Amino acid sequence: MRAGKPHRVLPGFPLALGYTLVYLALIVLIPLSAVFLKSASLNWEQFWAVISAPRVLASYRVSFGLSLLAAAINAVFGLIFAWVLVRYHFPGKRIVDALVDLPFALPTAGAGIALTAIYAGNGWLGQWLEPLGLKVAFTPLGILVALIFIGLPFVVRTVQPVLEDLDTELEEAAASLGADRWQTFRHVLLPVLLPALLTGFALAFARAVGEYGSVIFIAGNVPLVSEITPLLIITKLEQYDYIGATAIAVVMLIVSFILLFLINGLQFWANRSRARS
Amino acid sequence: MSIRVQHIAKRFGPFVALDDITLDFPTGELVGLLGPSGCGKTTLLRIIAGLESADHGQVFLDEEDASTAHVRDRQVGFVFQHYALFRHMTVFDNVAFGLRVKPRGQRPAESVIRTRVYELLDLVQLAALARRYPTQLSGGQRQRIALARALAVEPRVLLLDEPFGALDAKVRKELRRWLRQLHDALHITSIFVTHDQEEALEVSDRVVLMNQGRVEQVGAPQEVYEQPASPFVYSFLGAVNLFHGRVQDHHLHVGAGRLPVGHNGFPTGAEALGFVRPHELDIETNPAETTGIAARVERVLAFGPTARVELSGVERESSHIYEVELSRERVAALNLTNGQWVRLKPARIRLFAPEPRPAGPMPLPAGSLIGLDGEGI
Numbered sequence: 319m320r321a322g323k324p325h326r327v328l329p330g331f332p333l334a335l336g337y338t339l340v341y342l343a344l345i346v347l348i349p350l351s352a353v354f355l356k357s358a359s360l361n362w363e364q365f366w367a368v369i370s371a372p373r374v375l376a377s378y379r380v381s382f383g384l385s386l387l388a389a390a391i392n393a394v395f396g397l398i399f400a401w402v403l404v405r406y407h408f409p410g411k412r413i414v415d416a417l418v419d420l421p422f423a424l425p426t427a428g429a430g431i432a433l434t435a436i437y438a439g440n441g442w443l444g445q446w447l448e449p450l451g452l453k454v455a456f457t458p459l460g461i462l463v464a465l466i467f468i469g470l471p472f473v474v475r476t477v478q479p480v481l482e483d484l485d486t487e488l489e490e491a492a493a494s495l496g497a498d499r500w501q502t503f504r505h506v507l508l509p510v511l512l513p514a515l516l517t518g519f520a521l522a523f524a525r526a527v528g529e530y531g532s533v534i535f536i537a538g539n540v541p542l543v544s545e546i547t548p549l550l551i552i553t554k555l556e557q558y559d560y561i562g563a564t565a566i567a568v569v570m571l572i573v574s575f576i577l578l579f580l581i582n583g584l585q586f587w588a589n590r591s592r593a594r595s
Numbered sequence: 596m597s598i599r600v601q602h603i604a605k606r607f608g609p610f611v612a613l614d615d616i617t618l619d620f621p622t623g624e625l626v627g628l629l630g631p632s633g634c635g636k637t638t639l640l641r642i643i644a645g646l647e648s649a650d651h652g653q654v655f656l657d658e659e660d661a662s663t664a665h666v667r668d669r670q671v672g673f674v675f676q677h678y679a680l681f682r683h684m685t686v687f688d689n690v691a692f693g694l695r696v697k698p699r700g701q702r703p704a705e706s707v708i709r710t711r712v713y714e715l716l717d718l719v720q721l722a723a724l725a726r727r728y729p730t731q732l733s734g735g736q737r738q739r740i741a742l743a744r745a746l747a748v749e750p751r752v753l754l755l756d757e758p759f760g761a762l763d764a765k766v767r768k769e770l771r772r773w774l775r776q777l778h779d780a781l782h783i784t785s786i787f788v789t790h791d792q793e794e795a796l797e798v799s800d801r802v803v804l805m806n807q808g809r810v811e812q813v814g815a816p817q818e819v820y821e822q823p824a825s826p827f828v829y830s831f832l833g834a835v836n837l838f839h840g841r842v843q844d845h846h847l848h849v850g851a852g853r854l855p856v857g858h859n860g861f862p863t864g865a866e867a868l869g870f871v872r873p874h875e876l877d878i879e880t881n882p883a884e885t886t887g888i889a890a891r892v893e894r895v896l897a898f899g900p901t902a903r904v905e906l907s908g909v910e911r912e913s914s915h916i917y918e919v920e921l922s923r924e925r926v927a928a929l930n931l932t933n934g935q936w937v938r939l940k941p942a943r944i945r946l947f948a949p950e951p952r953p954a955g956p957m958p959l960p961a962g963s964l965i966g967l968d969g970e971g972i
Binding site: 509 | 644645646665666667669670671672673675677679680681682683692693696697741744745747748
């Protein structure tokens with residue numbers, strides 16, 4: 319063997335990297351660049367007019383705002399959910415554990431119809447909520463419910479394995495040193511869980527931004543109020559306005575990329591402060 | 596501060612972990628809780644710490660009933676076998692943790708914390724590593740940091756759960772000596788759990804021997820080693836040769852051989868177990884000799900300060916291994932050859948009635964050789 323060439327235990331780094339790049343290009347980058355190319359047939363004023371129409375601007379707020387909110391709610395409750403699944407033993411635990419994945423598997427339209435039926439004014443839950451002044455179906459709140467529903471598994475499934483690896487001795491050590499429950503959570507558990515929690519948050523957010531099927535049934539799709547951006551893209555497509563649709567898609571793509579990039583940065587920071595070894 | 600436990604009982608399902616334990620741990624002593632795995636020693640330690648709750652019984656800390664107090668309020672320092680250091684914190688932050696989580700009114704200023712942490716790091720001789728993370732330390736260093744962290748809150752008692760169990764033999768021996776020195780300097784009431792009899796005998800002021808959720812014997816290391824109260828203690832503390840026989844005319848009759856046992860409380864014809872340590876056995880090569888047990892030399896291990904001779908014998912129609920420890924001069928004088936038949940004569944033998952209650956942790960077959968760690972060989 320030539321001196322200076324590092325010897326790897328697993329062969330095939332060039333092959334594997336090459337394959338990865340080709341795959342990424344074929345599956346992800348080429349379709350996405352097509353979006354950019356298509357929208358480039360608009361000049362800047364036209365492009366700006368499409369993406370800054372009031373109805374479109376309102377839809378950004380609904381889509382990104384509610385997606386962030388849903389991901390945040392999922393981060394909190396997903397953590398509790400994972401905690402219960404890892405730390406406690408109760409009858410039917412395995413069934414509950416399996417149920418967590420259901421939002422993954424269910425056709426999203428099916429989920430949307432089911433949620434709408436339950437939360438509508440005459441539905442099981444809706445009939446009790448509506449007299450209280452809480453309209454869920456056909457409002458932004460309904461969108462939030464749908465987005466929380468489809469995002470739950472992400473946080474649970476990313477936090478669960480980390481929590482399983484976390485020794486209860488750490489909590490016992492903290493308690494024996496005089497820490498109360500909140501201090502133990504804040505200073506001992508959370509720093510270790512944070513990277514996984516952020517990953518779950520990012521995944522839940524990404525999924526929520528792109529979600530279409532489960533939302534359109536429950537959203538009511540009132541212009542300026544409860545229209546999500548993906549719906550506007552579909553609407554434009556149905557009107558054969560392909561270029562307008564791709565222009566909005568480009569905006570979604572860029573905003574999503576920036577947000578995910580920021581979350582990744584947070585994750586990197588959390589990882590670094592966790593173990594600098 | 597003294598610790599007292601009274602009538603402590605604990606079950607895990609059908610398994611009885613602790614069966615009515617009453618013990619006193621006087622102020623300033625370092626006590627070793629010794630026993631085979633599953634004997635309940637760790638459970639007892641965790642109950643004292645408040646990490647586990649007993650089904651029955653009480654824990655007194657300084658004559659004060661602490662049975663229902665939360666671990667947070669008991670002011671005990673607990674050291675875990677696997678260190679339980681906070682990976683995301685530096686060594687400094689780990690040690691400072693207990694001071695920083697104190698309620699606002701009692702929390703020392705950051706400068707005081709700093710001084711205190713460096714004092715402790717000096718005490719465990721690791722001040723140079725304050726900025727490192729636990730993953731960058733060796734096992735022995737981690738355990739010393741864990742100890743410093745436990746001491747930071749000035750605990751009233753120190754509880755150590757197999758503190759050296761995860762370390763290799765050499766580091767273990769070093770830390771053992773170091774723990775003893777530390778205790779002599781601090782005089783904090785300490786209990787440490789171990790399954791290593793050598794460790795317990797070497798470090799502790801007193802040893803509590805436990806087996807199957809019960810206390811077998813309590814005493815100074817020399818006392819329990821010299822005067823074992825039960826067959827279990829005898830075989831758990833060091834290697835031992837067992838002779839199963841019947842008492843008659845001041846002799847223990849074992850198969851065709853007989854061993855003089857002098858005056859003893861056993862009635863003629865009673866079954867008895869004779870316990871003899873390897874160094875209490877001698878080898879007789881004179882073929883005219885009639886007392887002692889016949890055995891055949893299998894191996895002579897003549898390295899180290901003393902020589903060991905392994906022999907096999909036939910006792911009650913089954914073969915057994917015996918171990919004899921002699922001075923090297925004695926072995927040289929005997930001039931043993933492998934396969935030679937000799938007689939074993941004990942200088943000292945202790946008789947026990949064969950297991951009044953269901954046998955110890957492992958039913959001891961008569962004549963079996965018990966190794967240093969208490970496991971049958």
